[in-house]
Amino acid sequence: MKVLSAAEVDAALTPARMVAALAAAFRVETTTPPRHLHTLPDPAGDATLLLMPAWDAEHLVVKVLTLHPGNAARGLATFQGGVLLSERATGLPLALVDAPRLTLWRTAGASALAARYLARPDTSRLLMVGAGALAPFMIRAHAAERPLREIAIWNRRPDPARALAASLAAEGLPARAVENLEAAARAADLICCATLSEVPLVRGAWLAPGTHLDLVGAFTPQMREADDAALQRASVYVDTPDALAKGGDVAVAVASGALAAEAVRGDLAGLCRGTVAGRSRPEEITVFKSVGAALEDLAAAVAVWRHAEGRAA
Numbered sequence: 001m002k003v004l005s006a007a008e009v010d011a012a013l014t015p016a017r018m019v020a021a022l023a024a025a026f027r028v029e030t031t032t033p034p035r036h037l038h039t040l041p042d043p044a045g046d047a048t049l050l051l052m053p054a055w056d057a058e059h060l061v062v063k064v065l066t067l068h069p070g071n072a073a074r075g076l077a078t079f080q081g082g083v084l085l086s087e088r089a090t091g092l093p094l095a096l097v098d099a100p101r102l103t104l105w106r107t108a109g110a111s112a113l114a115a116r117y118l119a120r121p122d123t124s125r126l127l128m129v130g131a132g133a134l135a136p137f138m139i140r141a142h143a144a145e146r147p148l149r150e151i152a153i154w155n156r157r158p159d160p161a162r163a164l165a166a167s168l169a170a171e172g173l174p175a176r177a178v179e180n181l182e183a184a185a186r187a188a189d190l191i192c193c194a195t196l197s198e199v200p201l202v203r204g205a206w207l208a209p210g211t212h213l214d215l216v217g218a219f220t221p222q223m224r225e226a227d228d229a230a231l232q233r234a235s236v237y238v239d240t241p242d243a244l245a246k247g248g249d250v251a252v253a254v255a256s257g258a259l260a261a262e263a264v265r266g267d268l269a270g271l272c273r274g275t276v277a278g279r280s281r282p283e284e285i286t287v288f289k290s291v292g293a294a295l296e297d298l299a300a301a302v303a304v305w306r307h308a309e310g311r312a313a
């Protein structure tokens with residue numbers, strides 16, 4: 001069994017390769033049983049253990065991911081864990097892949113894939129809300145899908161936004177930090193949020209016709225990145241039906257009655273299979289809400305393992 005580190009994940013993947021693997025995975029039949037979430041009591045802040053299984057005809061994965069809020073003070077990353085990739089037919093373990101890194105790649109890839117169907121073809125101005133671990137992956141994934149003229153980065157604390165803008169500019173991307181969120185949101189074609197915010201950051205009233213809003217962060221009912229008005233003005237799509245019941249934003253709006261569950265147009269599998277229509281008009285506002293799916297981990301782990309084995313993707 002290969003043990004594949006974060007650096008080996010980076011060496012194996014490109015945004016285009018990741019999106020292609022996800023597009024293929026969403027088109028075939030996979031099984032994704034409900035994820036397990038367990039609380040691990042911890043004096044430094046309760047930790048969470050997440051178990052996410054999925055399989056298709058050839059492979060199976062179980063992602064084991066822990067979230068220890070106390071780890072920052074210990075000089076360790078908050079998220080730890082691995083994705084165990086095995087042969088479906090025999091159970092033979094093939095690889096143990098760095099789970100936090102794989103999660104960054106597949107989450108960004110899923111949003112970029114959704115934006116293929118939901119963003120305007122002439123989208124050229126991206127606003128990134130948040131400057132944490134996911135932000136550079138989200139920006140690179142969206143930038144690989146379309147030529148971006150402007151990349152604005154807003155963060156609750158301005159310094160991480162400035163640092164991220166500088167490092168992306170050094171890669172040749174047209175990135176700059178901004179401090180006025182409303183002005184930046186009004187000027188954007190594509191707004192991507194990846195934060196831990198508990199209050200709506202992006203207001204529906206700010207969205208220009210034709211905007212695509214990509215909501216990645218809120219994963220509990222206590223979390224929000226966009227207000228109800230943003231969801232009510234938009235054609236809303238989700239990564240998987242889980243997003244209707246779990247997480248913030250869409251699930252919260254559906255639970256409160258602010259958004260009818262039937263108003264949600266469909267999921268990423270439907271978009272990829274052509275059974276759900278994407279954007280239909282240039283002035284339509286669209287929302288994609290993701291909560292993550294084990295089938296994305298499966299697609300990403302297989303792509304990384306195949307690269308490490310020297311096999312074609």
Ligand SMILES: NC(=O)C1=CN([C@@H]2O[C@H](COP(=O)(O)OP(=O)(O)OC[C@H]3O[C@@H](n4cnc5c(N)ncnc54)[C@H](OP(=O)(O)O)[C@@H]3O)[C@@H](O)[C@H]2O)C=CC1
Nearest residue numbers: 107130131132133134156157194195196197217290291292
């Ligand atoms: N949909 C999916 O499939 C996945 C979603 N996620 C989620 O995406 C989000 C971002 O992940 P990641 O980048 O790894 O996280 P990080 O911890 O690396 O970054 C968190 C970001 O959120 C900002 N933030 C924290 N608290 C607030 C707040 N109260 N208001 C506004 N901004 C805030 C931080 O700003 P500051 O620098 O000021 O602290 C920082 O920009 C998380 O919620 C994570 O759970 C992660 C993986 C998969």
